[in-house]
Amino acid sequence: MRRSIATVCLSGSLAGKMDAAAAAGFDGLEIFEPDLVSSETSPEEIRARADRLGLSLDLYQPFRDFEGVREAELLDNLRRAEARFAVMRRLGIDTVLVCSNVGTATVDSDEVSAAQLRRLGDLADGFGIRVAFEALAWGRYIDDYRRAWRVVERADHPAVGVCLDSFHILSRGHDPAAIEDIPGEKIFFVQLADAPYLSMDVLSWSRHHRLFPGEGDFDLPDFVRRVMSAGYRGPLSLEVFNDTFRQTDTARTATHALRSLVWLEDQASKSLTGTGLQQLPALEPPSDLDFVEIKAENTDAVEEVLGQLGLTFLGQHRTKPVRLWASGQARVVLNEQHARDLEPHVAAIGVQVSEPYDVEARARALAVAGVVRRAAAGEQRLAGFSAPGGLEVFLGENSYGDEPAWVQEFQHGQPPALRAGRQSDANVTGVDHVNLVHTWDDQDEAVLFYTSVLGLTATPATEVASPHGLVRSRVMRTAAGRIRLPLNVAPAVSTAYPEHVAFSCGDIFGVAAGARVRGMRFLPVPNNYYDDLVARFHLDQATVDRLREYQLLYDRDEHGTFLHFYTRRIGRMFFEIVQRSDDYDGYGAANAHVRLAAQARLEP
Missing domain, CATH: 3.10.180.10 (2,3-Dihydroxybiphenyl 1,2-Dioxygenase, domain 1)
Structure with a gap:
């Protein structure tokens, strides 16, 4: 199983984050758009650096506020997408994360959202890119992964699938059981984050209080087991927004992050076979x-x-x-x-x-x-x-x-x-x-x-x-x-x-x-x-x-x-x-x- 990490998890420059992720033992990276925009390194140089480090570039994210809009706004959104896809091709990234609309959505319709994602899929297909649609927990109309899947299913496009994010699903108390009803080939990407249970608005909770697996209160082993049971075999990727991790030593945090992912794989593998998840030596707690x-x-x-x-x-x-x-x-x-x-x-x-x-x-x-x-x-x-x-x-x-x-x-x-x-x-x-x-x-x-x-x-x-x-x-x-x-x-x-x-x-x-x-x-x-x-x-x-x-x-x-x-x-x-x-x-x-x-x- 390939392990990936979003650059937003780490402090420092994009180059420093790449070096730390590779040294820790990660296989791939999600490129967080602000990290690219603020970097003086060209997309071609980033791609070459990743190759030298043995890292794949797995996801470009986020692309926001696309679906559920009027035609005039949709045309402008397609223009934005085309520009992003051109950058992704220079980076060599073939999957983009598209978040459910939180700001500009005006049409609450699965049919409309599906039709618009289908048009985005047509555009992405021309660049060799896949669209991973994610239901944000604070999405204006689509805030549940099950509805996001219904929209993707209705879009019926080979370049359009879903991204499943443990925080957006578990923070809202959604039952993850329906993950197993999604065909594995339509799960384009999986993002993982733990968190403590807090009584606060979900946006602030997400942006400041996510944790690495094993540090919070979510049942991430069950989440991963359901994803793997659905047939997903892509990267398991960490996406952790946390004020502490973005201020601490980059190399230390990367090692810490990989440890959490290794632990999670071991926990999730206990009732699964043939998934490629790493198993650690058996553990009996101290007496x-x-x-x-x-x-x-x-x-x-x-x-x-x-x-x-x-x-x-x-x-x-x-x-x-x-x-x-x-x-x-x-x-x-x-x-x-x-x-x-x-x-x-x-x-x-x-x-x-x-x-x-x-x-x-x-x-x-x-x-x-x-x-x-x-x-x-x-x-x-x-x-x-x-x-x-x-x-x-x-x-x-x-x-x-x-x-x-x-x-x-x-x-x-x-x-x-x-x-x-x-x-x-x-x-x-x-x-x-x-x-x-x-x-x-x-x-x-x-x-x-x-x-x-x-x-x-x-x-x-x-x-x-x-x-x-x-x-x-x-x-x-x-x-x-x-x-x-x-x-x-x-x-x-x-x-x-x-x-x-x-x-x-x-x-x-x-x-x-x-x-x-x-x-x-x-x-x-x-x-x-x-x-x-x-x-x-x-x-x-x-x-x-x-x-x-x-x-x-x-x-x-x-x-x-x-x-x-x-x-x-x-x-x-x-x-x-x-x-x-x-x-x-x-x-x-x-x-x-x-x-x-x-x-x-x-x-x-």
């Missing part, structure tokens, strides 16, 4: 979080807090300046190697998978950059990859609750028997979630990374208020919740927005009491918060006083309750302790603004 790594030039302050929270020092790595702390299934690696001038920050996570080599092969097929770390003789090699945002992700084999083999590389710590004996309800039992921070230009790419490489599921995006603006958050997780990675985009004016590791426990009051005895200074919670708890949840005064005593926060929904508290900030991070009761599955989002305001007050 558990293996470890969290915190890196800094000096991790003494982190060790102090870990000790206050009741974690145990397990030992120093036998060949590296790396130490291990743990409690229950929570393992924290403190790394001072190659960390000059770095403040404490979340640098890596390890995940446990059933077949590390399969996941490694899958990541490489998705063009994910690997991470190489030196391993001495006898030490376990963990395959690693760099996630968008800089976090390193390492793959370990399932330990099924036992101590992973790599732990034996840490010496001179607590013996296993003593470590096991210390566990109780008043101890940390595991890592509940790792809260990561991304910039505005890499969160969507991170969603795709965790979806395509690890098989995590993305929850809908939410927003919480901070003293510096809104924080956008989206959680990547396994179905059972053994791995939870909230991805946050901090306000642009907020510098060094901190990340954090949240530990789970069975008795949060016991953990808090032990931490206080060991000298912990909790993140202070204002008295106004506890007064508000009484009003919101009708808690008795004794319960509220006990929460206030340990600076605990409280949340409750129809599924259960959530108790949590925070440490103060250490460099670029901090810790959280949480206790979930019953089936509570959230993160205390209603309390986030209290935490953010408290941290802002304590910042130097």
